[in-house]
Amino acid sequence: MIIPPPPREARGLLGFCEQACAVVAAAERVLLASHVFPEADSVGSEAALARHLTRLGKQVRVRNPSPVQEIYRFLAELSGLPGAAWDDGPGELPAHDLVIVVDVSDWDYMGPLGPRVRASSAPKILFDHHQSRAPEGALALIDTEASSTGEVLYRYFLATGAPIDPPMAGALYASLLFDTGSFRLRNTRDETLLIAAELIRLGASHTETVARLFENESFSRVELLTAALTRVVSEVEGRLAWTFLPGDMFRRTGTTAADADGVIDHMMSIRGVELAVLFRELPGCGVKVTFRSKGGCDVGRLARRLGGGGRPTAAGVTLEKPLEASIGEVLPHAREQARGGAPA
Ligand SMILES: [Mn+2]
Structure with a gap:
C-alpha cells in the first residue's frame, strides 16, 4: 500500500523535494539539529533523517541545544549513528556543509544554538x-496540518522515493505517536492514522514504541508529576488549569525540566478543562511556559502575544523572568483566553 501525498500540497511538496534533493546531493557533512529539550518527535525525526542521509553516503552529526533524555535514547540508537555523533550542547557547531533543522521553524526556539545555526554560511533545510514563519534563506517544508515532524518527513521520503527501513519506520512512528498523545490529540487526522498504519507495515512496532515511551517512567519522574499535580489550580469555572514547578523541585527529585513533559496531559485529562498552562523554572535561564488547548482557545496566538509560538492546540514561550513574575504576566492572558474559549 502506498499513500500518495495529499493533492492540496503536492505542488509545494514536489517543488521543495526537488530543491532539497539538489542541496542534499551537494553536501558531504550534514548537521542535524532541533529545539531545546528534544522529545520523541524531534529525536525520532533526527534518527530517521540520519539513517536516510547515511544511506546516501553522507557524514551525519546531530547537535541539539540540550541532551537527549534517557527515555528517548532508544530513538537516537535507531539512527545507527555512533554515540559520538550525538554531541549535544550549545557549543561550537561541528564542521558541516548543510544544516537540517527539525521540529523548529524559528531559530529562536533553539536556545543558545539558534545564533550559531543562523550564523552558519551553509545552506539550511x-x-x-508548527505555525510560524520560516527564517529567511532556509528551504522549508512546513505543514501546519501535519501531526508531527515525523509525518512531514514521511511525505518527504515518499515523494523522493527514499526507502523507509524498519528502524526509520520505528523512529517516525514514535514521532507520530508522541505528538498526537497516542492518537488522542486533535492533530490526529485520517492521514495521520493511514501513515501510522503504513509505518507499522514497514516495520515499526506499536507495542514496543508504547512500552518505551509511555510505560517507562522513573520513580523520580512520578515524584515530580505528583508535586506538579498537588499544586494544580482550577480557574474560570474549571476551564483553566495551571500549575508550576520551581527549580528546587527538579533538584530535590534529581530530574530536569524536560522530565515534567507529561504534567500538562494530566491537566488536560480533567473534565471541563479547555486550557492548561505549565510553568517550569529553568536553572538560571527563566521560565518555560507550556500551553495546551482542547481546540476552543488558540494557544498559539496566546504564546505569540507573549513572544513565543506554536500551534492552536499546543504552544509555549520561555520568559527571562523569575517564576512569580512569569506566572503574573501569563495568567491574565490565559484567563482571558479561557473565558473567550467558552463554548457558546
Ligand atoms: Mn513536533
Whole structure:
C-alpha cells in the first residue's frame, strides 16, 4: 500500500523535494539539529533523517541545544549513528556543509544554538509542523496540518522515493505517536492514522514504541508529576488549569525540566478543562511556559502575544523572568483566553 501525498500540497511538496534533493546531493557533512529539550518527535525525526542521509553516503552529526533524555535514547540508537555523533550542547557547531533543522521553524526556539545555526554560511533545510514563519534563506517544508515532524518527513521520503527501513519506520512512528498523545490529540487526522498504519507495515512496532515511551517512567519522574499535580489550580469555572514547578523541585527529585513533559496531559485529562498552562523554572535561564488547548482557545496566538509560538492546540514561550513574575504576566492572558474559549 502506498499513500500518495495529499493533492492540496503536492505542488509545494514536489517543488521543495526537488530543491532539497539538489542541496542534499551537494553536501558531504550534514548537521542535524532541533529545539531545546528534544522529545520523541524531534529525536525520532533526527534518527530517521540520519539513517536516510547515511544511506546516501553522507557524514551525519546531530547537535541539539540540550541532551537527549534517557527515555528517548532508544530513538537516537535507531539512527545507527555512533554515540559520538550525538554531541549535544550549545557549543561550537561541528564542521558541516548543510544544516537540517527539525521540529523548529524559528531559530529562536533553539536556545543558545539558534545564533550559531543562523550564523552558519551553509545552506539550511527545515522540516516542521508548527505555525510560524520560516527564517529567511532556509528551504522549508512546513505543514501546519501535519501531526508531527515525523509525518512531514514521511511525505518527504515518499515523494523522493527514499526507502523507509524498519528502524526509520520505528523512529517516525514514535514521532507520530508522541505528538498526537497516542492518537488522542486533535492533530490526529485520517492521514495521520493511514501513515501510522503504513509505518507499522514497514516495520515499526506499536507495542514496543508504547512500552518505551509511555510505560517507562522513573520513580523520580512520578515524584515530580505528583508535586506538579498537588499544586494544580482550577480557574474560570474549571476551564483553566495551571500549575508550576520551581527549580528546587527538579533538584530535590534529581530530574530536569524536560522530565515534567507529561504534567500538562494530566491537566488536560480533567473534565471541563479547555486550557492548561505549565510553568517550569529553568536553572538560571527563566521560565518555560507550556500551553495546551482542547481546540476552543488558540494557544498559539496566546504564546505569540507573549513572544513565543506554536500551534492552536499546543504552544509555549520561555520568559527571562523569575517564576512569580512569569506566572503574573501569563495568567491574565490565559484567563482571558479561557473565558473567550467558552463554548457558546
Ligand atoms: Mn513536533
